[in-house]
Amino acid sequence: MLKGISPLLNSDVIGALRAMGHGDDLIICDTNFPAASVAAQTRLGKLLFIDNVTAATAAAAVLSVYPLDSFVTDAAARMEVVGAPGEIPAVQQEVQAAIDFAEGKAWPMISIERYAFYERAKQAYCVIQTGERRFYGCFALRKGVISPEAK
Numbered sequence: 001m002l003k004g005i006s007p008l009l010n011s012d013v014i015g016a017l018r019a020m021g022h023g024d025d026l027i028i029c030d031t032n033f034p035a036a037s038v039a040a041q042t043r044l045g046k047l048l049f050i051d052n053v054t055a056a057t058a059a060a061a062v063l064s065v066y067p068l069d070s071f072v073t074d075a076a077a078r079m080e081v082v083g084a085p086g087e088i089p090a091v092q093q094e095v096q097a098a099i100d101f102a103e104g105k106a107w108p109m110i111s112i113e114r115y116a117f118y119e120r121a122k123q124a125y126c127v128i129q130t131g132e133r134r135f136y137g138c139f140a141l142r143k144g145v146i147s148p149e150a151k
Helices: 011-019 035-039 055-063 090-103 114-122
Strands: 025-029 047-050 076-079 110-112 126-130 139-142
Touching (some): 011 047, 025 055, 025 114, 035 126, 055 090, 055 126, 055 139, 076 090, 076 114, 110 114, 114 139
Parallel strands (some): 025 126, 047 126, 076 110
Antiparallel strands (some): 025 139, 076 139
């Protein structure tokens, strides 16, 4: 155990988050996402897990140590609902709340069409699969920077 770090952040996840640089993407996905095959194509090349929790719980743990990129408009993204791109299911609302809490303000989350999301995921640094069983629990988060003055 480490003081001040969520126990959900296992050593593989912490190592990946630490190794990522400004502008790298991470994917948080549900149990239906083709996680293993997509993760094999990422920079890390292997699938990571935060098991037995919802996407929002995993996102909150990650965002407790991971800054979002404030230099771009697509630092937080969600997979669109097929046939209803404007629909925002409960799982996506919960992750939006986790993002807003972590950033201390309302933070825009863009939507990405399903197959375009798969392509962004393949270009990501890593994929973290959660225990989320609800559909459309898939998110891309782009890493930002921590200023020298930050505590």
